Amino acid sequence: MQDREISTILSVRNLNVRFGRSSIPAVSEVSFDLGRERLGIVGESGSGKSTTGRAIMRLLSPSAEISAERFDLAGNPLLEKTERQMGALRGKEMALIMQDPRYSLNPVLTIGRQVAEAARLHLGLGRAQAMESARSMLQRVRISDADRVMALYPHQISGGMGQRVMIAMMLLAKPKLVIADEPTSALDVSVRKDVLVLLDELVRENDSGLILISHDIRMVAAFCERILVMYAGRVVETLTSLDDARHPYTRGLIAALPDPRHPVRRLKVLDRKALEAEAAQ
Ligand SMILES: Nc1ncnc2c1ncn2[C@@H]1O[C@H](COP(=O)(O)OP(=O)(O)OP(=O)(O)O)[C@@H](O)[C@H]1O
Numbered sequence: 001m002q003d004r005e006i007s008t009i010l011s012v013r014n015l016n017v018r019f020g021r022s023s024i025p026a027v028s029e030v031s032f033d034l035g036r037e038r039l040g041i042v043g044e045s046g047s048g049k050s051t052t053g054r055a056i057m058r059l060l061s062p063s064a065e066i067s068a069e070r071f072d073l074a075g076n077p078l079l080e081k082t083e084r085q086m087g088a089l090r091g092k093e094m095a096l097i098m099q100d101p102r103y104s105l106n107p108v109l110t111i112g113r114q115v116a117e118a119a120r121l122h123l124g125l126g127r128a129q130a131m132e133s134a135r136s137m138l139q140r141v142r143i144s145d146a147d148r149v150m151a152l153y154p155h156q157i158s159g160g161m162g163q164r165v166m167i168a169m170m171l172l173a174k175p176k177l178v179i180a181d182e183p184t185s186a187l188d189v190s191v192r193k194d195v196l197v198l199l200d201e202l203v204r205e206n207d208s209g210l211i212l213i214s215h216d217i218r219m220v221a222a223f224c225e226r227i228l229v230m231y232a233g234r235v236v237e238t239l240t241s242l243d244d245a246r247h248p249y250t251r252g253l254i255a256a257l258p259d260p261r262h263p264v265r266r267l268k269v270l271d272r273k274a275l276e277a278e279a280a281q
Contacts, residue, residue, distance in 0.1 A: 009209040010034040013070035020063040040220030043230035095170035100186040101162030105154040112150025122173035137168040160191035174206040
């Protein structure tokens with residue numbers, strides 16, 4: 001029991017998130033534990049995946065009301081932290097990688113400068129050491145000409161290279177928890193797999209926990225040991241394999257994706273009414 005407590009990075013019990021006066025909660029009664037493992041959160045647009053990830057980072061708009069019976073990062077109750085304390089945890093203990101690196105990187109700072117700033121802030125390094133750390137972290141994310149890339153501005157690099165830079169910056173301090181929210185959906189199809197393989201490799205090397213958020217259940221199944229399926233703010237099913245999917249919504253999500261083994265001319269469309277009727281039976 002004690003070992004389990006120690007190995008649990010994140011513990012969430014009955015998380016609820018409501019925006020402003022909306023009567024419908026964006027997230028309802030969501031519970032899960034995360035160890036040093038990869039957990040996927042899947043669901044269609046609006047199902048509450050990103051809100052769950054952002055609630056953990058406490059990066060929701062001020063109108064959001066968050067409540068939970070338990071919401072602990074390595075034993076630290078996140079809802080009791082001040083904004084300043086959360087600021088100290090972000091980047092160092094927990095990191096968020098978002099969809100489009102173009103909006104996450106600062107457009108007026110060179111790549112080298114911003115990765116080095118992260119090293120100064122989270123590792124407490126001096127200027128020269130921070131530059132050295134930035135260079136080696138960029139090499140670690142397989143940017144071979146790191147010196148050239150460090151002198152460039154974000155608009156001068158490709159989306160795939162930008163996401164490698166984000167991964168370097170976010171994983172530099174070896175955070176216990178990494179949340180990746182659709183980390184490859186803004187990227188060219190040809191580089192998506194490489195970026196995910198790299199992220200997976202670094203998360204394993206650092207012994208961190210990963211939450212991978214995506215609408216693509218097959219992609220998540222390829223990288224994660226467990227998958228939470230969200231629908232209308234709730235977890236409707238937890239899977240360790242797609243073959244175990246029982247909930248009609250999950251089966252609908254699987255059927256809605258193209259299967260490269262069985263190409264079809266037309267993709268199936270989710271029939272929400274039929275799914276809800278089947279789920280209610
Ligand atoms: N700042 C906000 N103010 C009001 N409502 C919000 C806000 N952010 C999210 N919501 C609502 O919360 C619900 C869940 O949205 P969320 O973005 O978490 O879904 P998602 O599954 O991540 O979808 P997507 O894949 O499109 O990002 C939606 O109904 C959305 O409209």
